Amino acid sequence: MKRVLLGAAVPAMLAAGILLTVARASGPARLNNDPNVLWSIVHDRCVPNQAGENTPAPCAAVDTDRGYAVLKDRRGLAQYLVIATDRVTGIEDPSILSPAAPDYFGAAWHQVDRSLARLGHTMPRETMALAINSQYGRSQNQLHIHIDCLAPNIRVALHWARPQIGHGWTRLVLNDHTYRATRIDGNSLDGAYPFRRLAASLADPAREMGEHTLVVVGTVWPGGRPGFILLDDMVKPLSGDRAEGEELQDHACRIGHFEPGRAIQEQPYQQAMLPD
Template sequence: MRRVLLAIGVPGLLAAGVLLTVARASGPYKATENPNVLWTIVHDRCVPNQIGENTPAPCAVVDTDRGYAVLKDRIGRAQYLVIPTDRVTGIEDQALLAQDTPDYFGAAWHQIDRSLARLGHTMPRETVALAINSKFGRSQNQLHIHVDCLAPNIRVALHWARQNIGSGWTPLVLDGHTYRATRIDGNTLDGAYPFRRLAASLADPVREMAEHTLVVVGTVWPNGHPGFILLDDVVKPLSGDRASGEELQDHSCHIAAFEPGHPIRPSDHLL
Protein backbone atom coordinates (compact mmCIF):
# COMPACT_ATOMS: atom_id res chain seq x y z
CA MET A 1 0.00 0.00 0.00
CA ARG A 2 1.16 3.55 -0.59
CA ARG A 3 -0.29 7.01 -0.54
CA VAL A 4 -0.65 9.09 -3.69
CA LEU A 5 -2.13 12.52 -4.29
CA LEU A 6 -5.42 12.19 -6.10
CA ALA A 7 -7.53 15.00 -7.50
CA ILE A 8 -11.32 14.94 -7.66
CA GLY A 9 -12.94 14.83 -11.09
CA VAL A 10 -12.15 16.84 -14.22
CA PRO A 11 -12.96 19.71 -14.20
CA GLY A 12 -13.81 19.52 -10.49
CA LEU A 13 -10.76 17.36 -9.91
CA LEU A 14 -8.56 20.14 -11.20
CA ALA A 15 -9.74 22.50 -8.50
CA ALA A 16 -9.12 20.49 -5.33
CA GLY A 17 -7.01 17.58 -4.06
CA VAL A 18 -7.55 14.87 -1.48
CA LEU A 19 -5.34 12.07 -0.20
CA LEU A 20 -6.65 8.57 -0.73
CA THR A 21 -4.94 5.26 -0.17
CA VAL A 22 -4.65 3.30 -3.38
CA ALA A 23 -3.64 -0.33 -3.42
CA ARG A 24 -1.38 -1.46 -6.23
CA ALA A 25 -1.11 -5.07 -7.25
CA SER A 26 1.78 -6.42 -9.29
CA GLY A 27 -0.49 -8.93 -10.99
CA PRO A 28 -3.38 -11.32 -10.50
CA TYR A 29 -1.20 -13.99 -8.88
CA LYS A 30 1.71 -13.81 -6.46
CA ALA A 31 5.15 -14.34 -7.94
CA THR A 32 5.54 -17.50 -5.81
CA GLU A 33 2.54 -19.12 -7.47
CA ASN A 34 2.55 -21.15 -10.66
CA PRO A 35 3.48 -18.74 -13.51
CA ASN A 36 1.38 -20.82 -15.90
CA VAL A 37 -1.94 -20.51 -14.05
CA LEU A 38 -3.52 -18.23 -16.66
CA TRP A 39 -2.48 -20.50 -19.51
CA THR A 40 -3.87 -23.53 -17.69
CA ILE A 41 -7.21 -21.82 -17.04
CA VAL A 42 -7.64 -20.71 -20.64
CA HIS A 43 -6.19 -23.77 -22.41
CA ASP A 44 -7.50 -26.54 -20.15
CA ARG A 45 -10.83 -25.12 -19.03
CA CYS A 46 -12.19 -22.12 -20.92
CA VAL A 47 -11.47 -23.24 -24.48
CA PRO A 48 -12.61 -26.87 -24.01
CA ASN A 49 -15.79 -25.68 -22.26
CA GLN A 50 -16.55 -23.27 -25.10
CA ILE A 51 -15.98 -25.92 -27.76
CA GLY A 52 -17.69 -28.79 -25.96
CA GLU A 53 -20.41 -27.12 -23.88
CA ASN A 54 -20.85 -23.77 -25.66
CA THR A 55 -20.00 -21.94 -22.44
CA PRO A 56 -16.71 -20.14 -21.78
CA ALA A 57 -16.69 -20.69 -17.99
CA PRO A 58 -14.70 -19.84 -15.96
CA CYS A 59 -13.89 -17.19 -18.58
CA ALA A 60 -16.41 -14.53 -19.53
CA VAL A 61 -15.66 -14.88 -23.24
CA VAL A 62 -13.79 -17.28 -25.50
CA ASP A 63 -13.45 -16.23 -29.13
CA THR A 64 -11.56 -18.99 -30.89
CA ASP A 65 -11.90 -17.30 -34.28
CA ARG A 66 -10.18 -14.14 -33.04
CA GLY A 67 -7.83 -16.01 -30.73
CA TYR A 68 -8.53 -14.59 -27.29
CA ALA A 69 -10.33 -15.23 -24.03
CA VAL A 70 -11.57 -12.76 -21.41
CA LEU A 71 -11.24 -13.64 -17.72
CA LYS A 72 -12.42 -11.69 -14.67
CA ASP A 73 -9.36 -11.12 -12.50
CA ARG A 74 -9.75 -12.10 -8.86
CA ILE A 75 -8.25 -8.72 -7.90
CA GLY A 76 -10.30 -5.56 -8.29
CA ARG A 77 -13.89 -4.49 -8.76
CA ALA A 78 -13.84 -4.34 -12.53
CA GLN A 79 -10.54 -5.77 -13.74
CA TYR A 80 -10.61 -8.20 -16.66
CA LEU A 81 -7.74 -9.89 -18.47
CA VAL A 82 -7.58 -10.45 -22.23
CA ILE A 83 -5.54 -13.61 -22.83
CA PRO A 84 -4.53 -15.30 -26.11
CA THR A 85 -5.93 -18.78 -26.69
CA ASP A 86 -2.57 -19.62 -28.30
CA ARG A 87 0.60 -19.96 -26.24
CA VAL A 88 2.10 -16.45 -26.18
CA THR A 89 4.53 -15.93 -23.31
CA GLY A 90 4.40 -12.13 -23.06
CA ILE A 91 5.43 -8.84 -24.62
CA GLU A 92 8.75 -10.38 -25.70
CA ASP A 93 7.10 -13.09 -27.82
CA GLN A 94 8.04 -12.46 -31.43
CA ALA A 95 4.74 -13.91 -32.62
CA LEU A 96 3.19 -10.57 -31.63
CA LEU A 97 4.92 -8.90 -34.55
CA ALA A 98 3.68 -11.35 -37.19
CA GLN A 99 1.16 -10.06 -39.72
CA ASP A 100 -1.38 -12.80 -38.93
CA THR A 101 -1.29 -12.39 -35.13
CA PRO A 102 -4.64 -11.46 -33.55
CA ASP A 103 -5.18 -7.83 -32.64
CA TYR A 104 -5.10 -8.34 -28.87
CA PHE A 105 -5.11 -4.67 -27.92
CA GLY A 106 -7.99 -4.01 -30.30
CA ALA A 107 -9.93 -6.83 -28.65
CA ALA A 108 -9.06 -5.55 -25.18
CA TRP A 109 -10.52 -2.10 -25.81
CA HIS A 110 -13.82 -3.71 -26.76
CA GLN A 111 -13.97 -5.14 -23.22
CA ILE A 112 -14.09 -1.70 -21.57
CA ASP A 113 -17.89 -1.79 -21.35
CA ARG A 114 -17.65 -5.14 -19.59
CA SER A 115 -15.52 -3.53 -16.87
CA LEU A 116 -17.85 -0.55 -16.62
CA ALA A 117 -20.82 -2.90 -16.22
CA ARG A 118 -19.18 -4.15 -13.03
CA LEU A 119 -19.23 -0.56 -11.77
CA GLY A 120 -22.86 -0.08 -12.80
CA HIS A 121 -22.39 3.07 -14.88
CA THR A 122 -20.55 4.51 -17.84
CA MET A 123 -17.44 6.67 -17.56
CA PRO A 124 -15.47 8.79 -20.05
CA ARG A 125 -12.87 7.01 -22.16
CA GLU A 126 -10.19 8.99 -20.32
CA THR A 127 -10.85 7.03 -17.12
CA VAL A 128 -9.92 3.54 -18.33
CA ALA A 129 -6.69 1.92 -19.42
CA LEU A 130 -5.15 -1.22 -20.87
CA ALA A 131 -1.79 -2.42 -19.59
CA ILE A 132 0.72 -5.19 -20.21
CA ASN A 133 3.75 -5.54 -17.95
CA SER A 134 7.32 -6.30 -18.94
CA LYS A 135 8.85 -9.75 -18.53
CA PHE A 136 10.47 -8.50 -15.34
CA GLY A 137 7.34 -6.89 -13.91
CA ARG A 138 4.81 -9.69 -14.30
CA SER A 139 3.91 -12.87 -12.45
CA GLN A 140 2.48 -14.95 -15.32
CA ASN A 141 4.14 -16.36 -18.43
CA GLN A 142 1.08 -16.13 -20.63
CA LEU A 143 0.39 -12.77 -22.28
CA HIS A 144 -2.46 -10.94 -20.57
CA ILE A 145 -3.69 -7.39 -21.01
CA HIS A 146 -5.15 -5.77 -17.90
CA VAL A 147 -8.42 -3.93 -18.57
CA ASP A 148 -9.32 -1.61 -15.69
CA CYS A 149 -9.77 1.88 -14.29
CA LEU A 150 -7.04 4.47 -14.59
CA ALA A 151 -5.67 5.92 -11.36
CA PRO A 152 -7.22 9.39 -10.82
CA ASN A 153 -3.90 11.20 -10.46
CA ILE A 154 -2.73 9.72 -13.79
CA ARG A 155 -5.97 10.83 -15.42
CA VAL A 156 -5.23 14.40 -14.38
CA ALA A 157 -1.59 14.25 -15.49
CA LEU A 158 -2.53 12.97 -18.94
CA HIS A 159 -5.31 15.55 -19.28
CA TRP A 160 -2.73 18.33 -19.05
CA ALA A 161 -0.14 16.48 -21.17
CA ARG A 162 -2.42 15.83 -24.17
CA GLN A 163 -1.53 19.01 -26.04
CA ASN A 164 2.17 18.08 -26.03
CA ILE A 165 1.74 14.51 -27.29
CA GLY A 166 2.15 13.95 -31.02
CA SER A 167 3.16 11.21 -33.44
CA GLY A 168 6.68 11.08 -31.98
CA TRP A 169 7.61 9.92 -28.48
CA THR A 170 7.32 12.47 -25.67
CA PRO A 171 8.80 11.84 -22.17
CA LEU A 172 6.37 11.95 -19.24
CA VAL A 173 6.96 11.29 -15.55
CA LEU A 174 4.05 9.23 -14.21
CA ASP A 175 3.88 7.57 -10.79
CA GLY A 176 7.55 8.42 -10.29
CA HIS A 177 8.69 6.62 -13.45
CA THR A 178 9.73 8.13 -16.76
CA TYR A 179 7.45 6.95 -19.55
CA ARG A 180 7.32 8.07 -23.15
CA ALA A 181 4.05 8.81 -24.89
CA THR A 182 2.78 8.86 -28.45
CA ARG A 183 -0.55 9.61 -30.08
CA ILE A 184 -3.07 7.21 -31.63
CA ASP A 185 -6.15 8.60 -33.39
CA GLY A 186 -9.49 6.85 -33.64
CA ASN A 187 -12.47 5.77 -31.59
CA THR A 188 -11.22 2.17 -31.26
CA LEU A 189 -7.82 0.48 -31.21
CA ASP A 190 -8.66 -1.84 -34.09
CA GLY A 191 -5.66 -1.91 -36.40
CA ALA A 192 -3.46 0.32 -34.21
CA TYR A 193 -1.17 -2.58 -33.15
CA PRO A 194 0.72 -1.07 -30.17
CA PHE A 195 3.19 -3.96 -30.10
CA ARG A 196 4.33 -3.12 -33.63
CA ARG A 197 4.56 0.58 -32.80
CA LEU A 198 6.83 -0.19 -29.89
CA ALA A 199 8.99 -2.58 -31.94
CA ALA A 200 9.39 0.01 -34.70
CA SER A 201 10.88 2.44 -32.17
CA LEU A 202 13.53 0.01 -30.90
CA ALA A 203 16.96 -0.69 -32.34
CA ASP A 204 16.78 -4.42 -31.58
CA PRO A 205 13.17 -5.50 -30.84
CA VAL A 206 14.06 -9.20 -30.48
CA ARG A 207 16.36 -8.38 -27.56
CA GLU A 208 14.65 -5.28 -26.14
CA MET A 209 10.90 -6.00 -26.11
CA ALA A 210 11.09 -8.06 -22.90
CA GLU A 211 12.19 -4.98 -20.94
CA HIS A 212 9.23 -2.82 -21.98
CA THR A 213 5.71 -2.26 -20.71
CA LEU A 214 2.81 -0.76 -22.67
CA VAL A 215 -0.22 1.16 -21.42
CA VAL A 216 -3.03 2.49 -23.60
CA VAL A 217 -5.31 5.18 -22.19
CA GLY A 218 -8.37 6.55 -23.93
CA THR A 219 -8.45 10.28 -24.51
CA VAL A 220 -10.18 13.11 -26.33
CA TRP A 221 -7.67 15.35 -28.05
CA PRO A 222 -7.90 19.15 -27.64
CA ASN A 223 -9.59 19.35 -31.06
CA GLY A 224 -12.41 17.15 -29.76
CA HIS A 225 -11.45 14.01 -31.69
CA PRO A 226 -11.28 10.67 -29.83
CA GLY A 227 -8.02 8.80 -29.58
CA PHE A 228 -5.54 7.11 -27.31
CA ILE A 229 -2.31 7.84 -25.51
CA LEU A 230 0.19 4.99 -25.88
CA LEU A 231 2.67 4.87 -23.01
CA ASP A 232 5.92 2.92 -22.84
CA ASP A 233 8.33 2.40 -19.96
CA VAL A 234 11.51 0.32 -19.86
CA VAL A 235 13.16 -1.58 -17.03
CA LYS A 236 15.63 0.57 -15.07
CA PRO A 237 17.42 -1.72 -12.59
CA LEU A 238 19.28 1.01 -10.71
CA SER A 239 16.07 2.83 -9.78
CA GLY A 240 14.03 -0.31 -9.16
CA ASP A 241 11.69 0.34 -12.11
CA ARG A 242 10.47 -3.08 -13.28
CA ALA A 243 8.39 -1.59 -16.11
CA SER A 244 4.99 -2.59 -14.76
CA GLY A 245 2.56 -0.29 -16.54
CA GLU A 246 -0.21 -1.81 -14.44
CA GLU A 247 0.96 0.67 -11.76
CA LEU A 248 -0.97 3.38 -13.63
CA GLN A 249 -4.25 1.54 -13.06
CA ASP A 250 -6.29 1.53 -9.86
CA HIS A 251 -7.92 -1.84 -9.24
CA SER A 252 -10.12 -0.29 -6.54
CA CYS A 253 -11.55 2.07 -9.19
CA HIS A 254 -11.69 5.14 -6.94
CA ILE A 255 -12.20 7.21 -10.07
CA ALA A 256 -15.70 5.76 -10.40
CA ALA A 257 -16.80 7.90 -7.44
CA PHE A 258 -15.76 11.04 -9.31
CA GLU A 259 -17.10 10.04 -12.74
CA PRO A 260 -20.64 8.72 -12.11
CA GLY A 261 -21.76 8.73 -15.76
CA HIS A 262 -25.05 7.01 -16.64
CA PRO A 263 -26.49 3.69 -15.41
CA ILE A 264 -25.74 0.69 -17.61
CA ARG A 265 -28.69 -1.47 -18.64
CA PRO A 266 -28.30 -5.25 -19.15
CA SER A 267 -28.69 -4.67 -22.90
CA ASP A 268 -25.62 -2.45 -22.86
CA HIS A 269 -23.26 -5.34 -21.98
CA LEU A 270 -20.77 -6.53 -24.53
CA LEU A 271 -20.95 -10.02 -25.97
Protein backbone atom coordinates in the same frame (compact mmCIF):
# COMPACT_ATOMS: atom_id res chain seq x y z
CA MET B 1 -0.68 14.01 -6.43
CA LYS B 2 2.24 13.02 -8.61
CA ARG B 3 3.56 15.55 -11.08
CA VAL B 4 3.83 15.03 -14.82
CA LEU B 5 7.03 16.46 -16.25
CA LEU B 6 8.58 16.47 -19.69
CA GLY B 7 11.80 14.69 -18.80
CA ALA B 8 15.22 14.20 -20.23
CA ALA B 9 16.25 10.94 -21.88
CA VAL B 10 16.73 8.05 -19.50
CA PRO B 11 20.06 6.19 -19.34
CA ALA B 12 20.73 3.52 -21.94
CA MET B 13 19.54 -0.02 -21.31
CA LEU B 14 21.74 -1.93 -18.91
CA ALA B 15 23.18 -5.39 -19.32
CA ALA B 16 20.88 -8.39 -19.48
CA GLY B 17 22.56 -9.93 -16.43
CA ILE B 18 21.45 -6.99 -14.28
CA LEU B 19 17.93 -7.31 -15.65
CA LEU B 20 17.81 -10.93 -14.63
CA THR B 21 18.96 -10.00 -11.14
CA VAL B 22 16.06 -7.55 -10.83
CA ALA B 23 13.59 -10.14 -12.05
CA ARG B 24 14.80 -12.77 -9.61
CA ALA B 25 14.73 -10.31 -6.71
CA SER B 26 11.23 -9.03 -7.40
CA GLY B 27 9.67 -10.66 -4.34
CA PRO B 28 8.69 -13.96 -2.72
CA ALA B 29 5.20 -13.89 -4.20
CA ARG B 30 6.62 -14.10 -7.70
CA LEU B 31 8.73 -17.13 -6.80
CA ASN B 32 5.89 -18.96 -5.07
CA ASN B 33 3.25 -18.47 -7.79
CA ASP B 34 2.73 -20.85 -10.69
CA PRO B 35 3.53 -18.76 -13.80
CA ASN B 36 1.29 -20.98 -15.94
CA VAL B 37 -2.01 -20.51 -14.10
CA LEU B 38 -3.56 -18.31 -16.78
CA TRP B 39 -2.49 -20.67 -19.53
CA SER B 40 -4.00 -23.62 -17.68
CA ILE B 41 -7.30 -21.82 -17.11
CA VAL B 42 -7.68 -20.77 -20.74
CA HIS B 43 -6.22 -23.86 -22.44
CA ASP B 44 -7.59 -26.57 -20.15
CA ARG B 45 -10.95 -25.10 -19.16
CA CYS B 46 -12.24 -22.07 -21.07
CA VAL B 47 -11.45 -23.18 -24.62
CA PRO B 48 -12.63 -26.81 -24.17
CA ASN B 49 -15.80 -25.66 -22.40
CA GLN B 50 -16.60 -23.23 -25.20
CA ALA B 51 -16.05 -25.94 -27.83
CA GLY B 52 -17.86 -28.74 -26.01
CA GLU B 53 -20.62 -27.06 -24.03
CA ASN B 54 -20.90 -23.69 -25.78
CA THR B 55 -20.03 -21.89 -22.55
CA PRO B 56 -16.68 -20.19 -21.90
CA ALA B 57 -16.71 -20.72 -18.10
CA PRO B 58 -14.77 -19.82 -16.06
CA CYS B 59 -13.94 -17.18 -18.68
CA ALA B 60 -16.42 -14.48 -19.64
CA ALA B 61 -15.78 -15.00 -23.36
CA VAL B 62 -13.66 -17.10 -25.73
CA ASP B 63 -12.97 -16.25 -29.36
CA THR B 64 -10.45 -18.70 -30.78
CA ASP B 65 -10.86 -17.27 -34.29
CA ARG B 66 -9.54 -13.94 -33.02
CA GLY B 67 -7.12 -15.60 -30.62
CA TYR B 68 -8.24 -14.40 -27.19
CA ALA B 69 -10.26 -15.18 -24.08
CA VAL B 70 -11.65 -12.77 -21.48
CA LEU B 71 -11.37 -13.56 -17.78
CA LYS B 72 -12.51 -11.64 -14.70
CA ASP B 73 -9.45 -11.06 -12.53
CA ARG B 74 -9.74 -11.91 -8.85
CA ARG B 75 -8.41 -8.47 -7.91
CA GLY B 76 -10.66 -5.47 -8.08
CA LEU B 77 -14.33 -4.97 -8.85
CA ALA B 78 -13.89 -4.15 -12.53
CA GLN B 79 -10.60 -5.70 -13.69
CA TYR B 80 -10.71 -8.09 -16.63
CA LEU B 81 -7.90 -9.79 -18.53
CA VAL B 82 -7.69 -10.43 -22.27
CA ILE B 83 -5.56 -13.57 -22.59
CA ALA B 84 -4.09 -15.15 -25.71
CA THR B 85 -5.63 -18.56 -26.50
CA ASP B 86 -2.44 -19.65 -28.28
CA ARG B 87 0.73 -20.27 -26.28
CA VAL B 88 2.21 -16.76 -26.26
CA THR B 89 4.45 -15.95 -23.30
CA GLY B 90 4.14 -12.16 -23.28
CA ILE B 91 5.38 -8.92 -24.78
CA GLU B 92 8.74 -10.51 -25.64
CA ASP B 93 7.19 -13.31 -27.71
CA PRO B 94 8.20 -12.82 -31.38
CA SER B 95 4.81 -14.09 -32.59
CA ILE B 96 3.08 -10.86 -31.54
CA LEU B 97 4.90 -9.01 -34.34
CA SER B 98 3.85 -11.48 -37.01
CA PRO B 99 1.55 -10.04 -39.73
CA ALA B 100 -0.95 -12.74 -38.76
CA ALA B 101 -0.87 -11.97 -35.03
CA PRO B 102 -4.23 -11.30 -33.34
CA ASP B 103 -5.08 -7.69 -32.63
CA TYR B 104 -4.91 -8.15 -28.87
CA PHE B 105 -5.17 -4.48 -27.91
CA GLY B 106 -8.02 -3.90 -30.34
CA ALA B 107 -9.87 -6.82 -28.74
CA ALA B 108 -9.11 -5.56 -25.24
CA TRP B 109 -10.64 -2.13 -25.83
CA HIS B 110 -13.83 -3.80 -27.03
CA GLN B 111 -14.08 -5.38 -23.56
CA VAL B 112 -14.08 -2.09 -21.64
CA ASP B 113 -17.86 -2.24 -21.31
CA ARG B 114 -17.50 -5.36 -19.18
CA SER B 115 -15.59 -3.32 -16.62
CA LEU B 116 -18.14 -0.51 -16.79
CA ALA B 117 -20.97 -2.99 -16.28
CA ARG B 118 -19.30 -4.16 -13.07
CA LEU B 119 -19.25 -0.55 -11.89
CA GLY B 120 -22.91 -0.08 -12.77
CA HIS B 121 -22.51 3.01 -14.91
CA THR B 122 -20.65 4.31 -17.93
CA MET B 123 -17.71 6.70 -17.68
CA PRO B 124 -15.64 8.89 -20.01
CA ARG B 125 -13.10 7.04 -22.13
CA GLU B 126 -10.34 8.97 -20.35
CA THR B 127 -10.98 6.94 -17.19
CA MET B 128 -10.12 3.51 -18.66
CA ALA B 129 -6.75 1.92 -19.43
CA LEU B 130 -5.21 -1.22 -20.87
CA ALA B 131 -1.82 -2.46 -19.66
CA ILE B 132 0.64 -5.25 -20.38
CA ASN B 133 3.62 -5.60 -18.07
CA SER B 134 7.18 -6.30 -19.09
CA GLN B 135 8.75 -9.73 -18.88
CA TYR B 136 10.33 -8.59 -15.59
CA GLY B 137 7.19 -7.01 -14.12
CA ARG B 138 4.73 -9.87 -14.40
CA SER B 139 3.93 -13.11 -12.59
CA GLN B 140 2.30 -15.04 -15.46
CA ASN B 141 3.99 -16.37 -18.60
CA GLN B 142 0.92 -16.16 -20.81
CA LEU B 143 0.19 -12.98 -22.72
CA HIS B 144 -2.51 -11.02 -20.94
CA ILE B 145 -3.70 -7.41 -21.06
CA HIS B 146 -5.18 -5.81 -17.94
CA ILE B 147 -8.42 -3.84 -18.45
CA ASP B 148 -9.33 -1.52 -15.60
CA CYS B 149 -9.84 2.01 -14.35
CA LEU B 150 -7.06 4.57 -14.64
CA ALA B 151 -5.64 5.92 -11.38
CA PRO B 152 -7.17 9.36 -10.69
CA ASN B 153 -3.83 11.18 -10.42
CA ILE B 154 -2.72 9.71 -13.76
CA ARG B 155 -5.91 10.89 -15.44
CA VAL B 156 -5.23 14.45 -14.25
CA ALA B 157 -1.60 14.25 -15.34
CA LEU B 158 -2.44 12.99 -18.83
CA HIS B 159 -5.19 15.57 -19.25
CA TRP B 160 -2.67 18.37 -18.85
CA ALA B 161 -0.03 16.58 -20.94
CA ARG B 162 -2.27 16.10 -24.00
CA PRO B 163 -1.15 19.27 -25.86
CA GLN B 164 2.47 18.08 -25.73
CA ILE B 165 1.72 14.56 -27.06
CA GLY B 166 2.03 14.11 -30.81
CA HIS B 167 2.70 11.29 -33.23
CA GLY B 168 6.34 11.13 -32.15
CA TRP B 169 7.42 10.06 -28.67
CA THR B 170 7.26 12.53 -25.77
CA ARG B 171 8.75 11.79 -22.35
CA LEU B 172 6.52 12.05 -19.28
CA VAL B 173 7.14 11.28 -15.62
CA LEU B 174 4.25 9.27 -14.13
CA ASN B 175 4.42 7.77 -10.63
CA ASP B 176 8.09 8.72 -10.54
CA HIS B 177 8.83 6.56 -13.60
CA THR B 178 9.83 7.93 -16.99
CA TYR B 179 7.43 6.92 -19.75
CA ARG B 180 7.31 7.74 -23.43
CA ALA B 181 3.95 8.84 -24.84
CA THR B 182 2.60 8.94 -28.38
CA ARG B 183 -0.74 9.74 -29.96
CA ILE B 184 -3.23 7.34 -31.55
CA ASP B 185 -6.30 8.73 -33.30
CA GLY B 186 -9.65 6.97 -33.58
CA ASN B 187 -12.57 5.81 -31.48
CA SER B 188 -11.33 2.21 -31.36
CA LEU B 189 -7.92 0.53 -31.27
CA ASP B 190 -8.71 -1.81 -34.15
CA GLY B 191 -5.70 -1.87 -36.45
CA ALA B 192 -3.58 0.42 -34.24
CA TYR B 193 -1.26 -2.45 -33.16
CA PRO B 194 0.61 -0.91 -30.20
CA PHE B 195 3.11 -3.79 -30.18
CA ARG B 196 4.22 -2.89 -33.70
CA ARG B 197 4.48 0.80 -32.81
CA LEU B 198 6.76 -0.04 -29.93
CA ALA B 199 8.89 -2.40 -32.03
CA ALA B 200 9.31 0.24 -34.74
CA SER B 201 10.87 2.59 -32.16
CA LEU B 202 13.46 0.06 -30.94
CA ALA B 203 16.90 -0.66 -32.36
CA ASP B 204 16.64 -4.42 -31.72
CA PRO B 205 13.02 -5.45 -31.03
CA ALA B 206 13.84 -9.17 -30.74
CA ARG B 207 16.10 -8.41 -27.78
CA GLU B 208 14.41 -5.34 -26.30
CA MET B 209 10.65 -5.96 -26.35
CA GLY B 210 10.64 -7.97 -23.12
CA GLU B 211 12.11 -5.02 -21.22
CA HIS B 212 9.14 -2.77 -22.04
CA THR B 213 5.61 -2.27 -20.78
CA LEU B 214 2.74 -0.72 -22.74
CA VAL B 215 -0.28 1.17 -21.41
CA VAL B 216 -3.11 2.51 -23.58
CA VAL B 217 -5.40 5.18 -22.14
CA GLY B 218 -8.52 6.49 -23.82
CA THR B 219 -8.60 10.23 -24.41
CA VAL B 220 -10.30 13.08 -26.25
CA TRP B 221 -7.74 15.28 -27.94
CA PRO B 222 -7.95 19.08 -27.84
CA GLY B 223 -10.49 19.91 -30.50
CA GLY B 224 -12.75 17.01 -29.60
CA ARG B 225 -11.30 14.08 -31.59
CA PRO B 226 -11.40 10.73 -29.76
CA GLY B 227 -8.18 8.79 -29.50
CA PHE B 228 -5.69 7.13 -27.21
CA ILE B 229 -2.43 7.86 -25.42
CA LEU B 230 0.08 5.03 -25.83
CA LEU B 231 2.59 4.90 -22.99
CA ASP B 232 5.85 2.92 -22.88
CA ASP B 233 8.22 2.37 -19.97
CA MET B 234 11.33 0.21 -19.88
CA VAL B 235 13.11 -1.70 -17.14
CA LYS B 236 15.56 0.44 -15.14
CA PRO B 237 17.29 -1.84 -12.63
CA LEU B 238 19.14 0.84 -10.67
CA SER B 239 15.90 2.64 -9.77
CA GLY B 240 13.89 -0.53 -9.22
CA ASP B 241 11.58 0.15 -12.17
CA ARG B 242 10.41 -3.25 -13.48
CA ALA B 243 8.34 -1.65 -16.29
CA GLU B 244 5.02 -2.64 -14.76
CA GLY B 245 2.54 -0.40 -16.54
CA GLU B 246 -0.27 -1.87 -14.49
CA GLU B 247 0.91 0.60 -11.82
CA LEU B 248 -1.00 3.34 -13.67
CA GLN B 249 -4.29 1.53 -13.16
CA ASP B 250 -6.36 1.55 -9.99
CA HIS B 251 -7.90 -1.82 -9.20
CA ALA B 252 -10.03 -0.17 -6.50
CA CYS B 253 -11.46 2.00 -9.30
CA ARG B 254 -11.77 5.09 -7.12
CA ILE B 255 -12.30 7.23 -10.19
CA GLY B 256 -15.70 5.57 -10.55
CA HIS B 257 -16.88 7.42 -7.44
CA PHE B 258 -16.00 10.80 -8.95
CA GLU B 259 -17.45 10.65 -12.44
CA PRO B 260 -20.65 8.62 -12.95
CA GLY B 261 -22.86 11.70 -13.33
CA ARG B 262 -20.62 13.25 -15.98
CA ALA B 263 -20.44 10.32 -18.37
CA ILE B 264 -22.86 11.46 -21.07
CA GLN B 265 -21.53 15.03 -21.17
CA GLU B 266 -17.94 13.81 -21.58
CA GLN B 267 -18.46 11.47 -24.54
CA PRO B 268 -18.46 8.13 -22.72
CA TYR B 269 -17.16 4.95 -24.29
CA GLN B 270 -20.31 3.15 -25.47
CA GLN B 271 -20.74 -0.15 -27.30
CA ALA B 272 -23.26 -2.96 -27.22
CA MET B 273 -22.80 -5.04 -24.10
CA LEU B 274 -21.40 -8.51 -24.71
CA PRO B 275 -23.05 -11.35 -22.78
CA ASP B 276 -21.11 -12.75 -19.85
